[in-house]
Amino acid sequence: MSDTDRPALTTAPHMYLHYCEETDCNEWGSWGNSPSSAAPTRWWCFEHFPHKSYEQEQRRDRSR
Ligand SMILES: [Zn+2]
Numbered sequence: 001m002s003d004t005d006r007p008a009l010t011t012a013p014h015m016y017l018h019y020c021e022e023t024d025c026n027e028w029g030s031w032g033n034s035p036s037s038a039a040p041t042r043w044w045c046f047e048h049f050p051h052k053s054y055e056q057e058q059r060r061d062r063s064r
Pocket of ligand 1: 020021022025026027044045046047048
């Protein structure tokens, strides 16, 4: 994949271009999830995102 095929984003420096990591899926990975603070965040599109883990994250957020 060449850089010219990617959209030019000018967001914060820590943000980087990430697509859904599902094989053969070319959707934008706008849904990130990290199993732990030591693991790198993984990204999926809405369709492929592991929603069960996401709901657990939401519950943790509410208990803060
Ligand atoms: Zn996907």
